[in-house]
Amino acid sequence: MxxxxxxTSGNPQxxxxxxxxxxxxxxxxQDALPDVVTVLINQARAGDQGACxxxxxxxxxxxxPQSDVVNFDIATNDTLADVGQCVIDRASRGEISPDIAVAFxxxxxxxxxxxxxxxxxxxxxxWLKYNKHCKIV
Numbered sequence: 016m017x018x019x020x021x022x023t024s025g026n027p028q029x030x031x032x033x034x035x036x037x038x039x040x041x042x043x044x045q046d047a048l049p050d051v052v053t054v055l056i057n058q059a060r061a062g063d064q065g066a067c068x069x070x071x072x073x074x075x076x077x078x079x080p081q082s083d084v085v086n087f088d089i090a091t092n093d094t095l096a097d098v099g100q101c102v103i104d105r106a107s108r109g110e111i112s113p114d115i116a117v118a119f120x121x122x123x124x125x126x127x128x129x130x131x132x133x134x135x136x137x138x139x140x141x142w143l144k145y146n147k148h149c150k151i152v
């Protein structure tokens with residue numbers, strides 16, 4: 016007869032769970048939070064800059080810069096040069112910001128690959144052989 020049975024715990028009740036110091040601290044903070052917030056608000060109203068900073072930093076989510084959606088009139092048969100010119104035109108007229116124009120230009124440049132520019136067979140073999148050393152400029 017085997018000493019241990021597979022899949023059966025030797026201590027089915029297990030060790031009783033105890034609250035950790037971190038759990039106790041979180042509970043104490045949660046219990047005192049309404050009073051702490053009230054004190055901070057009163058101090059901020061009295062002109063305490065530190066209390067104002069704490070309330071604004073912790074009470075409000077920080078705003079992240081967001082860009083508007085940019086639409087381009089691009090036909091499916093337009094070349095990448097046409098798309099690039101469209102981006103430049105919109106940026107020069109002030110319809111899109113320069114940083115958005117740069118982001119679009121980088122994406123356009125990233126989509127250009129040598130097999131699209133030259134003979135498939137010659138460039139593809141070159142591209143596979145020297146891919147680590149090639150840069151599109």
